[in-house]
Amino acid sequence: MIPVSKPSIGAEELKAIEPVFKSGWLGMGSVVKEFEDAVAAFVGGEPQSYVIAVNTGTTAMHIALSALGVGAGDEVIIPSLTFVATAQIVTATGATPVFCDIEEDTLNIDVNYLKKCITKKTKVIIPVHYRGFPCSMSAILNIARNNNIIVVEDAAHAFGSFYQGKKIGSFGDITCFSFDPIKTITCGEGGVVITRDKKIYESVVRKRILGIDKDTWSRYKNERSWSYDVIEQGYRYHMSNINAAIGLVQIKKFEQLNKRKINIAKRYDKEFAHIEGLSLLRTEYEDIGLFTYIVKVKNRRDELMVHLKEKGIGSGIHYIPVHHFTYYKNFMRNPLLKTDKVYEQILTLPLYSDMTDQETCLVVKEIQSFFDF
Known part of the structure; x- marks a missing residue:
């Protein structure tokens, strides 16, 4: 059977995992930091992006909404023609998903329909770059800014795509990528959150490892931190060195x-x-x-x-x-x-x-x- 899709992985990815095994530091550590830096360099943009690696594209989206304080009483606009994860991360916060229609020739969000979906409760718009083909981001960002709404791009399909000469992830409010086995590149499983907002970045960094303050920085050095504080609701969403090692090879490919x-x-x-x-x-x-x-x-x-x-x-x-x-x-x-x-x-x-x-x-x-x- 010729499958619909499958990952392109081999000896290079296997070789990259070997030093991680030998180090004994399999969880989040210095290799994750290397991967984050590689994604930031790949995406580019000015000012430089903050990149936070997590364990899936779905958790990237969920943690982004959590960092924004999305919750009960808020509305989040999404297309209905998307993987159910896009909707699940909205309802997981307690917010209400509002479904937007699409363009027939691109399958991306219809900007004119989007305008009709906005209410006083709208807090976030999530455009999905379907197939990797970018949505009309200029129009979407303009609509959002005129209504004091945050845009969180579901770019699970769009790693490496450009919009008006800029790479997806190099502009906008927040962008989330997925690196599951069949995406454009893979980490085995993984995702990233990209933002240029330092406060959002700091919150996501804490939330991805149980709301723990400072522990991330010790792990980046492959050191254990036995003294820490927990300062907000968090999750066990961090990426492992194993996944990051695979991703570093894939970026080069x-x-x-x-x-x-x-x-x-x-x-x-x-x-x-x-x-x-x-x-x-x-x-x-x-x-x-x-x-x-x-x-x-x-x-x-x-x-x-x-x-x-x-x-x-x-x-x-x-x-x-x-x-x-x-x-x-x-x-x-x-x-x-x-x-x-x-x-x-x-x-x-x-x-x-x-x-x-x-x-x-x-x-x-x-x-x-x-x-x-």
Whole structure:
């Protein structure tokens, strides 16, 4: 079976873990600090970003909202076409998720619809850079600033993507990345919070390790601190040296990994452009850290999935809209017509850096065969 995605890891990542094992310091330590510095250098921007490494992209988002004091009585605007984690981190704080509709050609948040979602209770907007294709950040940031709202970017898909010449994570209020096994780069599991606000940074640093003051700095030096204070609610969200070691190798590989995925995606675009039953999403490959490849199937989407499975090709649907889930139905306010429409059409096709030309050809061949092209 050709999978929808898989990590590109090997001997280099395995070698990077070895000195961590030999040191005996497997948890958060100096390698985590190296990884944070590497992410800060990769993202760039002025003024320099604060980067805090955590154990998943989901915890990055949750700890960011926690540091902002988001809680009961607050509203947080999110798209419904996202992984449920985006909604779960909102309800975990006690706040109310407000679902926003999307653009049909990018699957990103619809700025005009966004304006209708804002109330006096709105505290945060969470745009999701779907597939790695950036949202309209200038418009979103302007709307937020005019309404005294914080923007927390869910950039789980968008490590390495650019918006108007700037890397995602180098501007804005707070940006959260994910480095799980199938993201643009992986740490095995991991994530980061990026901010230029020192107070938010200091709060996130404490919160990621149980609200403990100062202990982080000892751990960065691979020293244990037996005297500490706990000054706020915290969590066990820190990244380990093992995960950071993998991530350091992956950052160095980003360009080659991303280039390969983009070449495959361009091949798909070329081959699928003339198939009447398919519709391609708008993508600007020169500015994207590409996460996944998605097409819209005008009819017979589920039949195509069955056909591909029979031919040994994986496919998927990313994602089931959050407002379709039982737990989140009660949070619905206004119809999400475009979200519901594209959900019936979207299909994720295999795309990963180690995908061979032979595998790519097979995917193309079987999709063309299905449509008798």
